[in-house]
Amino acid sequence: MAKPNIPDIVVSRLPLYLQTLNHLLREGEEVVSSDELSEKVGIPAVQIRKDLSFFGGFGVKGKGYDIIHLIDNLRSILNLNQIWPMVIVGVGNLGQALIRYQGFARQGFEIVLALDINPNIIGTEIAGIVVQDVETMDTALRSSDIRIALLTVPANAAQSTADALVAHGIKAILNYAPIILKLPEGVRVANIDPVLKLEHLTYYLS
Amino acid sequence: MAKPNIPDIVVSRLPLYLQTLNHLLREGEEVVSSDELSEKVGIPAVQIRKDLSFFGGFGVKGKGYDIIHLIDNLRSILNLNQIWPMVIVGVGNLGQALIRYQGFARQGFEIVLALDINPNIIGTEIAGIVVQDVETMDTALRSSDIRIALLTVPANAAQSTADALVAHGIKAILNYAPIILKLPEGVRVANIDPVLKLEHLTYYLS
Known part of the structure; x- marks a missing residue:
């Protein structure tokens, strides 16, 4: 269409x-x-x-x-007549919860690659996904058709990680870090920040 | 003001x-x-x-x-010159990650009560919070000044849980379940649904 x-x-x-x-x-x-x-x-x-x-x-x-x-x-x-493979970068508490979340697959979104920087997390398996070293991003993304990334790294690593993802062909980022990313034209970002939602709610609680 | x-x-x-x-x-x-x-x-x-x-x-x-x-x-x-105590209902993977998330406390939001229905989870301690039986919601909320709830139960339990929270004085709900809650006037809801965000992003990926 x-x-x-x-x-x-x-x-x-x-x-x-x-x-x-x-x-x-x-x-x-x-x-x-x-x-x-x-x-x-x-x-x-x-x-x-x-x-x-x-x-x-x-x-x-x-x-x-x-x-x-x-x-x-x-x-x-909405281009939903296909499965969208996704990479997640940052496999802390939230990242692990998202890898285990079954609501993505039900709607055609599938986390197929998980990357982290922490040697204690690299190599562990979560819901069938073995976490890879973020250093392998280049190889892992080059040989894939992944265009969507979930970004669950700490705030101070979010911009550099997003830049690396974009350099390796990612076109859309769902950003969970509480910062506003600066990205080139043609790359879409959506943000999920529960604190901003809470601060909106408290306006109405006086 | x-x-x-x-x-x-x-x-x-x-x-x-x-x-x-x-x-x-x-x-x-x-x-x-x-x-x-x-x-x-x-x-x-x-x-x-x-x-x-x-x-x-x-x-x-x-x-x-x-x-x-x-x-x-x-x-x-935004009424942020105070600490806002919060209850979280649903201590699965996401609930646990949110209890551990330090970004809430940094901004003055503090999870002080965690409720779940699962006997295997009730009584466990996560980041200093001992998970209580959701059946104790009445007592636990009545003796508190909690007005904000994080709702991280499965979709099919979300509406009834939200109704119970409202009946016990909750005035604002941050809803992580992928459904639209129906709540009385005067209760505010904000929704966090990563799938809706992803479906918005894929519109632009053709």
């Missing part, structure tokens, strides 16, 4: 719609109105209809959305 | 500004212009100035922002 120039904020909501549609499908639903979807996902119906209209709409007036059809389209738009 | 009615999207960016200002302070900076801050944080300078103007501005034209002064103000606005 050729992609029009869609605002990133619209793209960011599509995975949320997809998650909710998958949930409805598992509950045996076949059709959903934008009002019902709105109620489930917590986003106004008019926003949902507008977001989906960027890609052609998919709904039938007065009937709603065919769930399977919309799931198929969203999966295609 | 009395709070005007600020759009939530503005509030969501304040922790990011605070993080970057703390970083600049550690590097020895004393003043920062909105252009420099913009470059660091990846948000347009005009947006930063507009966001801060909701709270009175803080900047001096042609000089920029006094970093310590702005940090003090943001911390006050």
